[in-house]
Amino acid sequence: MDVLNSECPKLPWMIDFYSSEDGKVLNSQCSAAFAENGLRHLSNLNIKSKAPIFRSTQLVCTVPLKATCNTIEELMINGMSVARISAPGNDTNKLLELVTKIRTILEAYSRKIGRIYPLAFALDVKGPEIRTGQLEKNKEEIFLPKGKVTTLTTDEAYEEFVSEDMIFVDYSKLPEIVQPGDKVLLEYGELHLSAIEVAESIIRCIVEKAGRFFNRSSVIVPNAPIDLPVVSDEDKSIIQMALKLNIDFLMVSGIHNSQNIADIRKLVSEDGDKISIISKIENSLAVENIDEIIACSDAIFVDCERLLVEIPKEKVFLVQKSILAKCNLSGVPVICSTNINNVASLSKSEVCDIANSIIDGADALLIHQNVCAKEIVKEVAVVCKEAEPAVYQRQIFNELIYNIPTPNEAIYSLCISAVEASLKSSAAAIICLTTSGRTAKVLSRFKPRCPIITITRYPRIARSLRLNKGVEPLIYLKTFDGNWNKDVDERIQLGITYGKHLGYIRMGDAVVTVSGSKPEVGLPNNIKVVFASDYDTLVKRMRSN
Structure with a gap:
């Protein structure tokens, strides 16, 4: 037979x-x-x-400062993995108020669903910025038409008297890095200037692209090395506040090379294991040094909208594809921005952009605060569920495992075997027991098609996994009673019951389990393929205890 x-x-x-x-x-x-x-x-x-019921792609939602309690809860209901928090001007009072509000709602929501919802927090760090001065006569904005000749100056006498003809810039070394013919961009690329003449503290420019600028507008000089500290005094206070509030991720702007990341790690050295650094790739220098940045970062955020300022728009998709592939090969989570314009619905181009990002290997998507509403989050989730199965799994898995050198740590061999077992058996889920979270991260690196239900006793570890594709962290509250085998069986059964409750697992489905064979073994060394039962109670020998 x-x-x-x-x-x-x-x-x-x-x-x-x-x-x-x-x-x-x-x-x-x-x-x-x-x-x-x-x-x-x-x-x-x-x-x-x-499409599957489970969504593998994590969602990073930028929570608006004025978001209502109902809005924040709806974001959690619809699958918000990470709450990104940003405030204009690094207003610490507003940041603190929003974090407190979200955590209060989070606690209430966790009670409502009967488990701790592992929502992670990410805080923006602005990084080095060059700005214009204050507009004269209390103007709100100034419009410069194409062809107009204007002047940039670093003379502080004009700091509060910015006009159409004289624009103060707060970077004293600007005349040293700008040469005739160089581009200078104001308000994140809204206004393009081209340098005509440079003399001492003055740069005469002609407007190449008409646009408007405001008080304290940003100034960008593409491909120019900016001699500014990556972390300002304001940023240092934000980082210290993040450490006190037990924030999980820092999203850092202005990254140009690995030394920038090393400088930030020095600031968080005492609590460096408790907070992860997400490097924003938003300028051409970061693209040039992407390999060393990936090697030093805990995660990468590709901001295509900001890259458009310095890189030709027809080249940006190449940059995104390349960075996503490099991150996948390195096992570093990578986030893509969604750039959604209409809060009511997604357009065809936005749907295609999101789907292509996922197919190219994005672990998470970032939704900006101007469109961060339940309707958009729902639509993005639907697109994710349709796009994730469209990945060419056979090719991706083979290329990822061939990228791992031999010999290597035993954890890689075990996790590759677990993911392959899940693919060959059409497993409904992988149940992973972890203390440090590393096992779940390595499993996620090889992109299984099923959820990685990760059981941990540590809320901080659960939150740290919220950028890893396919990982569904579950916090186990019961303390260890000394019986290791019983404890492992109870945690695995909890994972199966949880999967059945959410519809990921059905009776008779294969489930791959990854665990350690004894306490403090240091790494997982046990893989099993089990089958979900038709009831949610524990096995007989455990019920009799």
């Missing part, structure tokens, strides 16, 4: 879970994911294939 007979009937409850009711179309784009070549993969994509 051929035990590998593909005609073997499915169990009744598996019919709608793995394929359409007539059995002709596999769900989650399985026919395409494991096709023999790239063209066959694309040709096998089918709109009748149902």
Whole structure:
């Protein structure tokens, strides 16, 4: 008898879970994911294939300062993984007020759902910035038409008297780094100037792209080395506040090279293991030094909107694809911005942009505060669920495992085996028991198609995993009673019950478990393939205790 007979009937409850009711179309784009070549993969994509219930891509939501309690709770309900917090002018009082509000709502929401919701917090660090001065006569804005000749100056006498003809810039070395013909961009690229003449503290310019600028508008000189500290005094106070508030991630702007990241790590050296650094890639120098930046960062954020200021728009997609691939090969989580314009609905181009980011390897998506509402988060989640199965799984998995040198740490061998077992057995989930979170991160690195339900006793570890693709952290509150085998069985059963409660796992589904064989073993060394039962209680020997 051929035990590998593909005609073997499915169990009744598996019919709608793995394929359409007539059995002709596999769900989650399985026919395409494991096709023999790239063209066959694309040709096998089918709109009748149902999307999975689970969303692997994490969502970073920029919470508006004036967000209502109801809005914040709705973001959590719709799957917000990380709450990004940013305030104009680094207003510490506003930041503190928003963090307190979110945590109060988080506690209430956790009580409502009956478990601790592991919402992580990310705080923006502005980094080095060059700014214009104050507009004269209390003007709100100044418009410069194309072809107009104006002057930039570092003379502080004009700091509060910025006009159409004389614009103060607060960087004293600006005339040293600008040469005739160089571009100078104001208000994040809204206004383009081209230098004509440089003399002492004055730079005469002609307007190449008409636009308006405001009080304290940003000034960018593309491809010029800016001699400013990566962390200002204001930023230092923000970082100290982040440490006191137990913030999980710092999103740092103005990164040019690995030394910038090293400088920030010195500031958080005492609590460096409690806070992760996300490097924003938003300028051409960061793109040039991307390899060393990835090596030193805990995560990467690709800000395509800011890259458009310094890089030709037809080249930006190449930069994003390259950075996503480099991060995937290095096992570093990577976030892409969504650049959504309409709070009511996603446009076709925005849907394609989000889907392509996911197919290219994005671990998380960032939603900006001007469109951070439940309707947009819902739509983004739907696009994620449709795009994730469209990844060419066979190619991605093989290339990721071949990238791991041999010999290597045993944890890589174990995690590769666990992910491959989940793919071969069409497992509904991987249940991972972890203390440090490293096992879940390595599992996520190899991009399984099922959720990685991660059980940990430490809330900080659970929050630190909220940028890793596919990881669903679950905080286990029961203390260890000395019986290791019982404790492992209880945690695994909790993971299965949790997966069944959310619809990820059904009765009879294969589930891969990854755990240690004894206490303090230091790394996981045990893989099992188990099958979900039709009830949510613990095994007999545990019920009798």
